[in-house]
Amino acid sequence: MYEYRIEVKDLNTWFGEKHVLKNITCYFEDNSVTAIMGPSGCGKSTLLRSINRLNDLIPGFRLTGQIFFAGSNIYDPDRNVYELRKRIGMVFQRPNPFPMSIRENLTFGPRLHGIKDEDELERIVEDSLRKAALWDEVRDQLDSPAVHLSGGQQQRLCIARALSVDPPVLLMDEPVSALDPISAGKIEDLIVQLKKEYTIILVTHNVQQAFRVSDQAAFLYMGELVEFDKTKRIAVAPEDPRTEAFITGRIG
Amino acid sequence: MNRTDDEREREGTQAGRLWTVLSEGGTRLVALGGRARRLTRREVKDIVFKLLVALMVLIVVTPFFLLLARLLSVGLQDLVGSGPGQGWELIATLPGAALRGGVLNAIVGTTVLVLVATAVGVPLSVMGAVYINEYSRPGRVRTAIEFGADVLAGIPSIVFGAFGFTFLVAYLGLGLGALTGGLTLAFMMIPTVMRTTQEALKQVPSSLREASLALGATKWATTWRVTVRAALPGIVTGILLAVGRVMGETAPLIFTTGNNLGLPTGLVGPESWVASLPFTIWSYIMDPRPYLQVRAHSAALVLLMMVLIVDILANYASRRLTRRIV
Ligand SMILES: Nc1ncnc2c1ncn2[C@@H]1O[C@H](COP(=O)(O)OP(=O)(O)OP(=O)(O)O)[C@@H](O)[C@H]1O
Ligand SMILES: [Mg+2]
Numbered sequence: 037m038y039e040y041r042i043e044v045k046d047l048n049t050w051f052g053e054k055h056v057l058k059n060i061t062c063y064f065e066d067n068s069v070t071a072i073m074g075p076s077g078c079g080k081s082t083l084l085r086s087i088n089r090l091n092d093l094i095p096g097f098r099l100t101g102q103i104f105f106a107g108s109n110i111y112d113p114d115r116n117v118y119e120l121r122k123r124i125g126m127v128f129q130r131p132n133p134f135p136m137s138i139r140e141n142l143t144f145g146p147r148l149h150g151i152k153d154e155d156e157l158e159r160i161v162e163d164s165l166r167k168a169a170l171w172d173e174v175r176d177q178l179d180s181p182a183v184h185l186s187g188g189q190q191q192r193l194c195i196a197r198a199l200s201v202d203p204p205v206l207l208m209d210e211p212v213s214a215l216d217p218i219s220a221g222k223i224e225d226l227i228v229q230l231k232k233e234y235t236i237i238l239v240t241h242n243v244q245q246a247f248r249v250s251d252q253a254a255f256l257y258m259g260e261l262v263e264f265d266k267t268k269r270i271a272v273a274p275e276d277p278r279t280e281a282f283i284t285g286r287i288g
Numbered sequence: 289m290n291r292t293d294d295e296r297e298r299e300g301t302q303a304g305r306l307w308t309v310l311s312e313g314g315t316r317l318v319a320l321g322g323r324a325r326r327l328t329r330r331e332v333k334d335i336v337f338k339l340l341v342a343l344m345v346l347i348v349v350t351p352f353f354l355l356l357a358r359l360l361s362v363g364l365q366d367l368v369g370s371g372p373g374q375g376w377e378l379i380a381t382l383p384g385a386a387l388r389g390g391v392l393n394a395i396v397g398t399t400v401l402v403l404v405a406t407a408v409g410v411p412l413s414v415m416g417a418v419y420i421n422e423y424s425r426p427g428r429v430r431t432a433i434e435f436g437a438d439v440l441a442g443i444p445s446i447v448f449g450a451f452g453f454t455f456l457v458a459y460l461g462l463g464l465g466a467l468t469g470g471l472t473l474a475f476m477m478i479p480t481v482m483r484t485t486q487e488a489l490k491q492v493p494s495s496l497r498e499a500s501l502a503l504g505a506t507k508w509a510t511t512w513r514v515t516v517r518a519a520l521p522g523i524v525t526g527i528l529l530a531v532g533r534v535m536g537e538t539a540p541l542i543f544t545t546g547n548n549l550g551l552p553t554g555l556v557g558p559e560s561w562v563a564s565l566p567f568t569i570w571s572y573i574m575d576p577r578p579y580l581q582v583r584a585h586s587a588a589l590v591l592l593m594m595v596l597i598v599d600i601l602a603n604y605a606s607r608r609l610t611r612r613i614v
Contacts, residue, residue: 088502095425122504132495135518144513145503194499201503 041066042087042205042235047101049082051094056082058259060101064205064252069227069236071250071267073243075287078256080239084207087237088124089117105205122149125198129210131190133182133197138174141182141193145201160200167233168196169226188219195226205235213241224249243283247271255279359592363585373579378586383549387572387580391587396551397466397562398594402535404470404555409477410527414516416478417485422511434486440479446539448476453543465560466552469545473534480533484526488519521606528602532595538566547571565591 047060057079064070072080082091089110091097102109110120122145134141142161151157161178165171170192174185182193191211198206208227212220227236227249240246246253246267253270255263255278263270263279274280281287327335366374373381373389381390424430452472456462462471492515500510516523534540546561554560565587572584 090498090502093501118504118506120504121502126499126502128495128499130495132493132499134496134499134514144500145505148503148505148509197499197503 043104045102049086050098052096056259060261062254062261062264064235064237066235067231068251069231069238069249070252071246072239072254072256073246074256079259080256081209084209084239087207088121088126122201123203124205124207125203127194127198127208127211130214131187131194133190133193135183137179138182139178141197142200149201164196164200167199168192170196188215188222191215191223207237209239210241359585359588362582363589366582366586379590391568393548393551393563394565394568397564398535400466400562401470401473401564402531404466405473405477405534406531408471409474410481413478413481414485417482417489418511421486421489437479437482445476445537448472449540449543452540462556464544464546465556466562467555469541472540472544476534476540477530480530481526485523488522489515492518521609524609525602525606528598532598535595536566538570541567
C-alpha cells in the first residue's frame with residue numbers, strides 16, 4: 037500500500053432508514069485529482085464526508101465497510117478522529133471563512149494543534165496563502181476581516197486554511213459552484229497546481245470541469261459506483277449507458 | 289405602438305416625481321393635492337402609507353418625550369441648582385439628615401445590584417444557551433426549556449420579587465441585601481439573555497462549525513472559538529439590553545434588598561442592605577415633602593442617564609466586536 041493513498045472498501049452508509057451509498061469500492065491515487073461526478077442527491081457529498089468522518093456528527097448516520105488512509109482503517113474504534121481530520125483537509129461548496137481576520141483564519145488550525153511560535157505561524161500564513169495563489173492579493177491586509185474579501189478570494193482563503201495544517205489529502209465539495217466563471221477558472225488552475233503535492237478528491241456537478249482537471253473519475257448514480265477509471269477513458273468511451281447519459285447532459 | 293394609459297401616465301409624471309423627491313417631507317401633501325390626477329394609484333398608496341407609518345412612529349415616541357419633558361421640568365432644578373443635594377452633590381453625596389442630600393447610595397446600590405446580577409446571570413444563561421443549542425439534541429427537552437424560558441421572560445417582575453423573598457430570603461435564609469437583590473435580578477435576566485444568546489447562536493451558519501471540525505478541532509474548541517465568537521456581537525447586545533432592563537426594576541427589589549441611606553459594606557447580612565434608584569424614586573415620590581418630590585424626578589433623570597450609558601456602551605461594544613470579527 038502507498039503511504040497516503042485512500043482506499044474505500046465495501047462502503048455502505050445510511051441516514052436513518054435511507055440507504056445512501058451502496059457497496060462502494062474504489063481508491064484515490066496520490067498526487068492526482070480524482071473527480072466524483074453524479075446527479076444531485078446521488079451521494080457524492082456523503083462519500084466525501086465519510087473520508088474525514090464528518091458524517092459521524094449527523095444523528096442517524098450509520099456506516100459499514102472500511103476506508104483506509106495510509107494503510108489503516110479510519111473507522112477503527114480507537115482511531116483519533118481529530119488527528120485524522122487534521123491530515124485530511126476539506127473545502128466546502130460555499131466559501132465559509134471564519135468571521136475573523138485573514139491571518140486568524142490561517143492560524144486557527146495550527147494553533148489548535150499546538151503551534152504557538154509566532155515566527156512559525158507567520159511562515160504558515162505566508163506559505164498557505166502562496167499555495168492558494170492569494171498571497172499577492174492580500175499580503176497588505178492580513179489583519180482585515182476575511183469576509184470583506186470577494187467570493188472567489190474567500191474560497192481561495194478557505195483552501196489556504198485547509199492547507200494551513202499541512203494535510204496530504206484535500207477533499208473539495210463542489211468548490212467553485214457558488215462562484216463566478218473567472219473565480220472558478222482561477223480555482224481550477226489552482227487545483228491543477230496543488231495536485232503536484234496533494235491527493236485531491238473533487239466532487240463536481242460539472243462534467244466539463246471534471247474532464248479539465250481530473251486524472252481519475254468516479255461516476256456515482258443513486259448511491260452506486262457505476263464507473264471508475266481514468267478520466268481520459270471515461271471522457272472518450274463511457275462504458276455504462278448511465279455515465280454516457282450523464283456526460284452528454286441527458287441526466288443530472 | 290399601443291401604449292396603455294398607465295404607461296403614458298407614468299411617463300408624464302417623471303418630472304413630477306423628480307420634484308417630489310427633491311421636496312421631501314411636508315411638501316408631499318401639496319404634491320398629492322396639486323397633482324392628484326397625475327399620480328398613479330400606486331404612488332398615492334405609497335404616500336398614504338408613509339404618512340401612516342410616520343404617524344405611528346410619532347405616537348410611539350411621544351410618551352417618551354412627554355416623560356422626558358416632565359422629568360426635566362421638575363427635576364432640572366436639582367441638576368443645575370446649588371442647594372444641598374443639588375448639582376454635583378446629587379450624585380456625589382448621601383441623603384443625610386432629612387434626606388436633603390444626594391442619591392449616591394442609590395447610584396452605588398443600583399450599580400452593585402446590576403453587577404451581582406450580571407456576574408451570576410450572564411455565565412449561567414450563556415452556558416445554558418450554548419448547552420441547549422450546541423450539545424443537546426433537538427427534541428422535547430429542548431422545546432420544553434425554550435418554552436419555559438419564554439414564559440419566564442414574560443412573567444411580571446413582582447413575581448420574581450416574591451420568589452426572591454420566599455426562596456432566597458425565607459427558605460435559604462440569605463436575608464435581605466445586595467446578594468439577594470442581585471440574585472433576584474439575575475433570575476429576571478436569565479430567560480432573556482438565554483434566549484437572545486440562543487438566537488445569536490442559531491444565526492451562526494453550521495458550515496462554520498463544520499469548517500472548524502474539518503480542521504481537526506474538538507467540539508469544545510469549535511463551540512467556544514468559532515461559534516460563540518461569531519455570535520458574540522449578538523450575545524453582547526442581548527446582555528446589555530437585559531442589564532438596561534433590570535436596572536430600572538423596582539418590584540423585585542422591594543422584598544429583597546432592604547434599604548440603606550449609606551453604602552453597603554458587605555454582600556450578605558444587615559450590612560449588605562442597599563438602596564437602588566428605582567426604589568429610591570418610588571419612596572421619594574410617596575413622600576409629601578416637596579423637595580423629595582423634586583429629588584424623585586432628578587433621581588429618575590440619573591437613572592435614565594445610567595441606562596443611556598449602558599445603551600451607548602452596548603452599541604459601542606457590539607460595533608467594535610462586529611468590526612473585529614465580521
Ligand atoms: N444530514 C442528512 N440527513 C438525512 N439525509 C441526508 C443528509 N445528508 C444527505 N442526505 C441524503 O443522502 C442522499 C445523498 O446526499 P448527498 O448530499 O451525498 O448528495 P450529493 O450527491 O452531494 O448531491 P448534491 O449534488 O445535490 O450536493 C440524499 O438523498 C440526501 O437526501
Ligand atoms: Mg453535495
